[in-house]
Amino acid sequence: MSDDEQHNQQFEQASAGASLTFPMQCSALRKNGHVVIKGRPCKIVEMSTSKTGKHGHAKVHLVGVDIFTDKKMEDISPSTHNMDVPNVNRTEYQLLGVDDGFLNLMNTDGGTKDDVKLPDSKLGEDILAGFEVADTVMVTVTAAMGEEQVTSFKVSN
Numbered sequence: 286m287s288d289d290e291q292h293n294q295q296f297e298q299a300s301a302g303a304s305l306t307f308p309m310q311c312s313a314l315r316k317n318g319h320v321v322i323k324g325r326p327c328k329i330v331e332m333s334t335s336k337t338g339k340h341g342h343a344k345v346h347l348v349g350v351d352i353f354t355d356k357k358m359e360d361i362s363p364s365t366h367n368m369d370v371p372n373v374n375r376t377e378y379q380l381l382g383v384d385d386g387f388l389n390l391m392n393t394d395g396g397t398k399d400d401v402k403l404p405d406s407k408l409g410e411d412i413l414a415g416f417e418v419a420d421t422v423m424v425t426v427t428a429a430m431g432e433e434q435v436t437s438f439k440v441s442n
Contacts, residue, residue, distance in 0.1 A: 305430045306369035311345045311362045319371050319429075322358040325351045326371035326429040334364060342366075352427060353434050373429040375436070380422040383413065388435065390424065401426055404435050415440040 306321055314320055318329050327349030335344045342363035349358050352373065362368055378390035383403055390398045403409045412435070416422050419440040427436040 304372070306371050308367040309370045310364075311347075311366055311368050312343075312364040314345070314347070314368065314370070319352070319373050320347060320349055320360075321369040321371055321430070322347065322349050322360045325356075325358065326353070326373065326432075327351050327358055330357075352429060352436075353432055371429040373427065376426050376428070377423050378426060380412070380416055380424050380438075383416070388412075388424065390426070401433055401435060408435065408438070412438050 309320075312334070314329060314332065316329050316332050320327055320329055329347055329349050331346075331348035333346045335346065337343045342365055344361050345364045347360045347362070347368075349360075350356070351358060360368075376392065378388075378392055378398060381389040381391055381397070383389065384399070386403050387399055388401045388403055390401060392398065403412065412422065412424065415438060419442055421441045422438055423441070424435050424438045426433055
């Protein structure tokens with residue numbers, strides 16, 4: 286195998302290379318920001334810093350709420366260490382219909398998306414009720430770390 290053949294690789298799929306998370310120093314995190322706690326994307330609701338101890342670093346105590354399940358999670362980390370911050374995207378779609386618990390959505394470019402599940406919570410019931418009476422229902426889909434979920438909706442006539 287020559288030198289050129291060794292570096293001649295084929296890729297089946299190409300992407301923009303955006304990772305699911307990026308590192309950020311603990312002391313740079315802020316309330317209402319996002320952080321990964323126990324492998325889940327969370328919104329920071331409370332944050333406190335302890336003073337440096339006799340032998341070490343100042344510690345940051347983070348309390349976060351999972352952005353998909355609303356479960357409260359806590360973590361303590363040295364302020365100089367890095368923590369993962371999820372890349373969170375919110376996208377608005379127009380609701381076209383509901384099939385077998387999945388939403389038929391259309392984005393602003395006219396492209397359709399039908400792999401987002403109708404929430405099992407009161408939000409899902411409200412979306413269905415709004416869809417029955419309104420001309421247009423716009424839903425906001427939040428995506429982070431390979432998960433997508435409807436987080437809010439707007440009704441307009």
